[in-house]
Amino acid sequence: MATDPYLSVKALTKYIKKKFDADPHLRNVYVKGELSNVKIHTSGHIYFTLKDNAARLPAVMFSTNAKTVKFKPESGMTVLIRGDVSVYEAAGQYQLYAHSMQADGIGDYYLAFEQLKEKLAKEGLFSAAHKQSLPRFPEKIAVVTAQTGAAVRDIMITLSRRYPLAKVVLYPTLVQGTGAAPSIVKSIQAANESDADVLIVGRGGGSIEDLWAFNEEAVARAIFHSRIPVISAIGHETDTTIADFVSDLRAATPTAAAELAVPSKTELLERILSYRTAMYRMAANSISKERASLDRLKSSMPLAYPDRLYRPFIERVERATESLQREMDQHMNRSKERYSNLDQQFRNRLPMQKVRQSQQEVDQLAKRLDQLAANTLKSRSQQLSSAMRTLDALSPLKIMERGYSINYKGDEVVKSIAQVARGDELIIAMKDGSLKTSVTDIIPRNEGDS
DSSP states (O other): OOOOOOOOHHHHHHHHHHHHHHOGGGTSEEEEEEEEEEEEOTTSOEEEEEEOSSOEEEEEEOHHHHTTOOSOOOTTOEEEEEEEEEEETTTTEEEEEEEEEEESSSOHHHHHHHHHHHHHHHHTTTOGGGOOOOOSSOSEEEEEEOSSSHHHHHHHHHHHHHOTTSEEEEEEOOOSSTTHHHHHHHHHHHHHTTTOSEEEEEEOOOOTTTTGGGGSHHHHHHHHTOSSOEEEEESSTTOOOHHHHHSSEEOSSHHHHHHHHSOOHHHHHHHHHHHHHHHHHHHHHHHHHHHHHHHHHHTSHHHHSTHHHHHHHHHHHHHHHHHHHHHHHHHHHHHHHHHHHHHHHHHHTOHHHHHHHHHHHHHHHHHHHHHHHHHHHHHHHHHHHHHHHHHHHTOHHHHHHTTOOEEEETTEEOOSGGGOOTTOEEEEEETTEEEEEEOOOOOOOOTTOO
16 A cells, blocks of 8 residues: 655744754744834834845744844834744744844943933823922932942032931932832832932942942833922943933932032031121111111201191190081081971871871761761752652553453463464453453554554
8 A cells, every 4th residue: 555645834843944954054043133023012022134235034922032122113123133933833934043142233231221312201201290399408308329339428418518417318218220220219219209309219330230220110100290390320431221301300410419418517607607707787778777867867957846746736736626616516516406397296296196187087978978978968869859750761560551461372472463363362461450362353553554
């Protein structure tokens, strides 16, 4: 039975992968190229394509190795990569697995520094609008630096010499190496939970690698969000870090930071002495001016003849007294007149007087009512007599006295022959009684009868 010569895709891909993995030249390769299609996954893995003008190579850098890259890989950068080449079986393609990555032409640290600087500048973290001013006379100063070394010694000595009134609290911090950035952030946050007035963040000089913790984004943001004004004092005067740009004030050295944080005791004493001297001088000048003014007043005419000072006032008092007396007299006269008017009004309003006036009004109204009733009764009597005469004239009995009568058919008055028939019984009402009769014949009235 013949053997099947065909391989599955999986088997062929595994064979090719073993060939790649077995080649010692592909286990540790150094490749230079331009980054393209860079994608940084949330897991920290970096996927990209490495290319030149003639070829393209898929590549990946896992998060473990990506953490060692100081800068942010971006499309268009030329980089130097060390890694190995193998086959990605699921896609059936070979790709570069990067172990390390360096920027070509410039250092990793410098590139990372410039990238973070540009990013934070766009966010406004370096803006002067966010800078806080330092208190003139701080009572408590927080220091974030290493517990030992020249930096903390210089800061403590300078603060004690210049302004011994201030209380200094040290927050021991890692300022170099792995874990330095989180330690700095933690110390800044702890200082912000205290009642400190000023915060000094610093360390002594060193290489860019030694100072790198102060170029970390977390440290920059911790300084930016500090409620306490921050003075940065990192390295020597020529050293510049991201922390320097974010801080409210930058000092060239730790000693300079301490000098900026507090006033000078000597300068304050000199200023106080100069103020005291100036006050003495001002007081002496003021006393001298007031004494000269007093001497001029003593020798002036009013003080030499004091009666002339109050003479005009005596005359004014006399005129005012006379005016007041006139006003009082007029007021009394007006009051008497007002009292007399009120008394008369009161007399007119006594109860008996009001009763008499009311009685007179009642008598007058009674007379008018009697007259009005008599007139009304007479008028109504005349109207009644006239109505009775009219009613009597219109009474049916009067008409019956002249020979007229009224015929009834039951309760109905007979007004026409059309209302009766032969044999109907009628009641004839006359002036002095009624007649009961029966209809025997109906005779209509002719047209010519009147």
